[in-house]
Amino acid sequence: MKCSLRIFSIFIWFLPVAQSTTQHGELCVTKWKNGHFVTEGSCQSPSTNDIVKQLKQRVYKNTWYVATNNFSYKLFHDKVSYETAQYECQKRGANLAAAGIRDPAVRSELMPLIKEAAFDTWIGLDDIQQEGKFVWKDGVTSTREKTYWFVNQPDNQGGIEDCAHFRPHYDWMLNDEPCSKHLKFFCERRN
Ligand SMILES: [Ca+2]
Ligand SMILES: [Ca+2]
Numbered sequence: 001m002k003c004s005l006r007i008f009s010i011f012i013w014f015l016p017v018a019q020s021t022t023q024h025g026e027l028c029v030t031k032w033k034n035g036h037f038v039t040e041g042s043c044q045s046p047s048t049n050d051i052v053k054q055l056k057q058r059v060y061k062n063t064w065y066v067a068t069n070n071f072s073y074k075l076f077h078d079k080v081s082y083e084t085a086q087y088e089c090q091k092r093g094a095n096l097a098a099a100g101i102r103d104p105a106v107r108s109e110l111m112p113l114i115k116e117a118a119f120d121t122w123i124g125l126d127d128i129q130q131e132g133k134f135v136w137k138d139g140v141t142s143t144r145e146k147t148y149w150f151v152n153q154p155d156n157q158g159g160i161e162d163c164a165h166f167r168p169h170y171d172w173m174l175n176d177e178p179c180s181k182h183l184k185f186f187c188e189r190r191n
Helices: 002-014 046-060 082-091 104-115
Strands: 017-021 027-033 036-041 071-080 121-126 163-167 173-177 183-190
Touching: 017 046, 027 046, 036 046, 071 082, 071 104, 082 121, 082 183, 104 183
Parallel strands: 121 183
Antiparallel strands: 017 027, 027 036, 071 183, 121 163, 163 173
């Protein structure tokens, strides 16, 4: 019995799982399986929506979301400069997010995950090399028309804004900002 309990514990440790008890004493379980959430138990009623949301946030902390473009994504809540954010992504075999943000369909898929930040969040887009020429972290040159900029952005305000981020106060659209600002960040990893 002890042995099987230990095996079960190890299994749980490797498979991200969070669980909670509903107000009626029923168990709601959220698991991360093949890059997506799976809920089990009593998670279906509207009254458990908040519980499911909290469980997902706990599971998100340890996992990468696999999007339909076959890249994986993860939001990091640490607040760091653009350069440090890219370094932290690279340590995990990733870059600041580019391809999935550029693609409108994938971006729509990713926005709920990005909005979990509830804070300004770096992605991989900057004009550090040449003012006014924004380049995605995967090397693709951005065009103003096809990039998800907020109205009148990028504006290079004060002559020092070279890095792009999602801004909650700009309806979660993109703004250019000084790269030294400490923001949350969103990484993208090719599977
Ligand atoms: Ca600039
Ligand atoms: Ca700006």
